[in-house]
Each structure stands twice: as C-alpha cells, then as structure tokens.
Amino acid sequence: MEYKLFTKNIELTAALEDYLEKRMEKIDRVFKKHDELLMSTDVRVEKDRELFKVEVTSHLKGNIMKVEERGTDLYEVIDRVSDAYERKLKKFKEKLQNHVSPNPLKELNVEYVDEDDILNKIDKRKRFDLNMYSLEEAIMQLELLGHEFFVFRNSDTEEVNVVYKRKDGSLGLIELIG
Structure with a gap:
C-alpha cells in the first residue's frame, strides 16, 4: 500500500519507518481485490509530550475511512492502529461484497418508512x-x-x-x- 507519511513533533528512525511499512503491508493484503476503490492513504504520526498518536486516513471512491490510536509506546500504538484499520477494512469489504449483486434489480427490496417516524426523531429544527x-x-x-x-x-x-x-x-x- 502506498501512503503519504506525515509527522509532527517527532522524527521517525529508520527502524520505526520499516516497522510501520511492514504493518501497512499486512493491511494491503486485505485490500488487494478492491484496490481500484482506494484513492489515497495518509498516515500521521504525532507526539505530544509523552503521548503518541497515529492516524490512518484512506480516501476511497465515495467513502473516507479513518482510524486513530494513542498511547505512550509508539510500536504498540502502530500495532493497535494497524489492527483496528484492518478490522475496519475487512468490515468495509464485507459490506461491498454483500451489497453489490450482479443483478441489482433482482434483489430490490423496497421498505416504506413512515415520514412521521422520521420527523419524530428530530428534536429541534x-x-x-x-x-x-x-x-x-x-x-x-x-x-x-x-x-x-x-x-x-x-x-x-x-x-x-x-x-x-x-x-x-x-x-x-x-x-x-x-
């Protein structure tokens, strides 16, 4: 997976960049079949005092997927954000596979929603x-x-x-x- 890496208040070592690259490659395997949907991915690594934040944002055709994790150990934060991103990506892939049918008219289910029910959910206008x-x-x-x-x-x-x-x-x- 190609991505743009942005850092703030931290300079990543070669070892950290390699580790991040390996974790992102793991995610890339999940997305192989649907790579035409992926427009771009940004990875942001920030340090604020003793707290690290890693954020992965992917711009997909019609969707934006974002995962963010924080912690004091950067390697652990990278692990958590890549695992969370992979879970979210798998869920997104499942939705794509379940919602896209070869003949969309064949499985057309029309559900009528009472307009009053929708309007009752709005507390203030x-x-x-x-x-x-x-x-x-x-x-x-x-x-x-x-x-x-x-x-x-x-x-x-x-x-x-x-x-x-x-x-x-x-x-x-x-x-x-x-």
Whole structure:
C-alpha cells in the first residue's frame, strides 16, 4: 500500500519507518481485490509530550475511512492502529461484497418508512440565512455561539463551508465542492 507519511513533533528512525511499512503491508493484503476503490492513504504520526498518536486516513471512491490510536509506546500504538484499520477494512469489504449483486434489480427490496417516524426523531429544527463570512469571522461566530460546528458561505470562495471543533480542541474546516 502506498501512503503519504506525515509527522509532527517527532522524527521517525529508520527502524520505526520499516516497522510501520511492514504493518501497512499486512493491511494491503486485505485490500488487494478492491484496490481500484482506494484513492489515497495518509498516515500521521504525532507526539505530544509523552503521548503518541497515529492516524490512518484512506480516501476511497465515495467513502473516507479513518482510524486513530494513542498511547505512550509508539510500536504498540502502530500495532493497535494497524489492527483496528484492518478490522475496519475487512468490515468495509464485507459490506461491498454483500451489497453489490450482479443483478441489482433482482434483489430490490423496497421498505416504506413512515415520514412521521422520521420527523419524530428530530428534536429541534432551525432555519437561518447562509450569510457570507470570512474564515476568521466564522470561527468567531462558532466561539460566540458555543456550538460544535458553524455553517457559512465563505466570502473568499463563495462556497459553503463548515468550521468545527475537533476532539483534541483544534478546529477543522470542511469545504464543500460542487
């Protein structure tokens, strides 16, 4: 499996890079038959004080798969993230095999869902204008509102964007295309 390796606050030794490569090759065997679905994979290794974080993100046609593990022993974290990624990949492969049939019309099951049941699951509904904001202004609105995310039209690109709070407290930006 080819992947891009990114590091933050750590310089990987040749031994660690070889170990990571071997663990990624193990995953590659699971994905051989469906390699046309794999667009790209990024591996991020970060160190924050005594804690290591390894994150594997694969961009598949129509899907994004992400696995993240943390710990104090980098070799152990690499093992856990590769095992978790392999499990997730096998589950994804099973779904592909179970949901793709040679004749999709043959196994067409139509299930009618009562619209009222769906609407009853929604506790709160809000409507708002999609105002133009710069990224800085959107971040300020996010913080002022105390929400986990904020949807806005970016004044630089005129596209719809979402700024959001990540688990680690940092911010993320989703840029919608098309």
